[in-house]
Amino acid sequence: MTVSLDEVRAAAERIAGRVRRTPVIEVAPGLTFKLELLQHTGSFKPRGAFNRLLTAKESGELTGQGIVAASGGNAGLAAAYAARELGVPARIFVPENAPAPKVGKLRTLGADVVQIGNEYAEAYHAAVEARDASGALLVHAYDQPEVVAGQGTIGLELLEQAGMFDTVLVAVGGGGLIAGIATAIADNAQVIGVEPVLAPTLHRALEAGEPVDGSVGGVAADSLGARRIGDLAFAAAQEYGVRSLLVEEDAIVDARKELWHDYHLAVEHGAAVACAALSSGVYRPAAGERVVVVVCGANTDPSTLT
Amino acid sequence: MTVSLDEVRAAAERIAGRVRRTPVIEVAPGLTFKLELLQHTGSFKPRGAFNRLLTAKESGELTGQGIVAASGGNAGLAAAYAARELGVPARIFVPENAPAPKVGKLRTLGADVVQIGNEYAEAYHAAVEARDASGALLVHAYDQPEVVAGQGTIGLELLEQAGMFDTVLVAVGGGGLIAGIATAIADNAQVIGVEPVLAPTLHRALEAGEPVDGSVGGVAADSLGARRIGDLAFAAAQEYGVRSLLVEEDAIVDARKELWHDYHLAVEHGAAVACAALSSGVYRPAAGERVVVVVCGANTDPSTLT
Numbered sequence: 001m002t003v004s005l006d007e008v009r010a011a012a013e014r015i016a017g018r019v020r021r022t023p024v025i026e027v028a029p030g031l032t033f034k035l036e037l038l039q040h041t042g043s044f045k046p047r048g049a050f051n052r053l054l055t056a057k058e059s060g061e062l063t064g065q066g067i068v069a070a071s072g073g074n075a076g077l078a079a080a081y082a083a084r085e086l087g088v089p090a091r092i093f094v095p096e097n098a099p100a101p102k103v104g105k106l107r108t109l110g111a112d113v114v115q116i117g118n119e120y121a122e123a124y125h126a127a128v129e130a131r132d133a134s135g136a137l138l139v140h141a142y143d144q145p146e147v148v149a150g151q152g153t154i155g156l157e158l159l160e161q162a163g164m165f166d167t168v169l170v171a172v173g174g175g176g177l178i179a180g181i182a183t184a185i186a187d188n189a190q191v192i193g194v195e196p197v198l199a200p201t202l203h204r205a206l207e208a209g210e211p212v213d214g215s216v217g218g219v220a221a222d223s224l225g226a227r228r229i230g231d232l233a234f235a236a237a238q239e240y241g242v243r244s245l246l247v248e249e250d251a252i253v254d255a256r257k258e259l260w261h262d263y264h265l266a267v268e269h270g271a272a273v274a275c276a277a278l279s280s281g282v283y284r285p286a287a288g289e290r291v292v293v294v295v296c297g298a299n300t301d302p303s304t305l306t
Numbered sequence: 307m308t309v310s311l312d313e314v315r316a317a318a319e320r321i322a323g324r325v326r327r328t329p330v331i332e333v334a335p336g337l338t339f340k341l342e343l344l345q346h347t348g349s350f351k352p353r354g355a356f357n358r359l360l361t362a363k364e365s366g367e368l369t370g371q372g373i374v375a376a377s378g379g380n381a382g383l384a385a386a387y388a389a390r391e392l393g394v395p396a397r398i399f400v401p402e403n404a405p406a407p408k409v410g411k412l413r414t415l416g417a418d419v420v421q422i423g424n425e426y427a428e429a430y431h432a433a434v435e436a437r438d439a440s441g442a443l444l445v446h447a448y449d450q451p452e453v454v455a456g457q458g459t460i461g462l463e464l465l466e467q468a469g470m471f472d473t474v475l476v477a478v479g480g481g482g483l484i485a486g487i488a489t490a491i492a493d494n495a496q497v498i499g500v501e502p503v504l505a506p507t508l509h510r511a512l513e514a515g516e517p518v519d520g521s522v523g524g525v526a527a528d529s530l531g532a533r534r535i536g537d538l539a540f541a542a543a544q545e546y547g548v549r550s551l552l553v554e555e556d557a558i559v560d561a562r563k564e565l566w567h568d569y570h571l572a573v574e575h576g577a578a579v580a581c582a583a584l585s586s587g588v589y590r591p592a593a594g595e596r597v598v599v600v601v602c603g604a605n606t607d608p609s610t611l612t
Contacts, residue, residue, distance in 0.1 A: 023329030025344055035341075038331055042570045264348045264604035266572045266611075298570035303609035305572075 142176030155184025175233020448482030461490025481539020
């Protein structure tokens with residue numbers, strides 16, 4: 001099952017005015033950045049969260065019970081932000097060891113933060129139980145059709161903003177972003193996933209022929225820390241022939257520093273992954289090839305940039 | 307004497323492909339940022355520097371002696387960058403107490419850095435002497451027609467990118483940026499200068515009826531540290547009715563933190579000055595007024611953002 005282009009188009013209409021239409025910049029001849037790090041809450045995730053909440057509002061599924069989500073990262077921030085904007089309560093489940101600054105950010109957005117268990121899986125289980133008990137709406141970090149369709153609106157914007165291009169490089173964690181973008185771009189350009197060697201969810205799935213669990217780690221684990229690729233993302237990758245390239249830890253660290261030094265963009269490690277494919281030479285564009293890189297998140301400690 | 311719109315248009319043609327066409331983003335209804343901090347070297351200054359160098363190249367004034375400039379800040383970086391790109395040597399004069407990281411950045415760009423005297427005026431004097439002795443081209447930080455015309459290309463881009471708008475808020479130091487933008491925008495919108503209370507070059511000049519020297523200080527002095535407004539800027543301010551608003555130190559510090567927290571833009575204090583006019587309430591847009599803020603520099607230590 002994949003999300004359709006019509007669903008992405010409907011998402012764009014639904015979330016218009018709720019999310020920022022983030023700009024593109026041609027940083028060098030043939031190389032364009034989509035500056036999605038300038039989105040509300042500092043990542044692309046509000047697009048999917050708003051589409052999930054607003055769809056549920058239309059159908060009556062979003063009630064005074066509000067929403068639940070499991071994430072101490074960008075997905076949690078986005079869910080809390082969307083809930084606040086739509087005036088419904090948000091309960092966000094995070095592991096007990098979630099960093100205090102992230103918990104603080106969620107609380108600043110008005111979320112009820114529940115710290116439970118030692119890892120993400122336990123927080124997710126608690127969120128599902130809370131949904132079952134209360135009737136609140138569960139907002140998944142990546143593997144729901146409304147979430148994928150929302151992230152896909154980035155692809156629609158690119159088709160309008162970036163002129164003609166051949167290739168889009170996108171970081172992959174759970175795969176919501178790349179699934180949406182591949183759906184929106186379809187055969188207008190090739191969409192290539194880039195993953196840390198220590199968190200290769202799409203790579204493993206393409207090798208195995210299906211989503212499989214694996215270990216997760218490395219510098220980008222806070223934003224690309226899913227154990228397996230989402231079913232929707234795997235289906236979209238197959239449908240649109242999405243490849244996966246792997247980048248080393250050093251390349252990610254270097255690319256993040258380069259994004260600061262050369263472009264004055266302060267990004268999290270996960271958002272440097274797609275750039276790392278270029279700067280490390282893992283992906284070498286052909287002569288004249290026009291490449292777009294989605295720069296997708298800025299939730300980082302800026303003191304670590306220099 | 308003022309720079310003409312034709313000179314700004316000619317500058318845009320001359321520097322096309324040398325500078326980045328920086329994007330705009332509507333961050334809230336009626337509030338648009340021009341993201342000039344994403345320009346090469348992290349500020350708007352390469353626009354003016356390239357226009358100065360390329361004009362001199364056309365006229366034969368730019369020789370193998372290259373350029374000289376006096377600045378330990380954004381103007382020096384821009385002059386060094388433009389010289390490197392055009393393949394001519396750059397000698398940059400800075401005070402002996404110039405911070406090592408800035409000197410290092412200039413050297414990384416291939417400049418010959420000369421540390422001399424205790425303050426900017428002495429470095430400038432040395433640059434003029436070097437120009438007289440060698441025949442190198444002097445690139446002024448703000449008060450040359452080619453420099454003003456180059457900065458004005460930001461205004462031409464705004465007219466194309468930002469749709470209809472009523473007001474542009476611009477930080478003022480030596481005034482090259484606001485002079486160029488006022489010339490480009492002319493009567494399409496009002497252009498308002500914003501200055502730190504501790505470095506009010508335009509404010510003082512408008513009160514005195516002419517550019518006057520004054521003291522300089524405060525958190526933004528590294529980028530808005532001119533002692534007096536340029537003659538070209540003062541003339542443009544009179545021609546186009548440019549006002550000056552003053553913002554307190556605290557408001558600048560707060561606006562810089564807000565730009566990071568709310569928009570994930572890492573800016574230097576000078577680039578937060580224009581935003582500070584809005585966030586502090588010194589400038590209150592009317593209902594429905596469409597405001598553009600030029601976010602003009604990112605040469606900052608990111609560890610001081612949080």
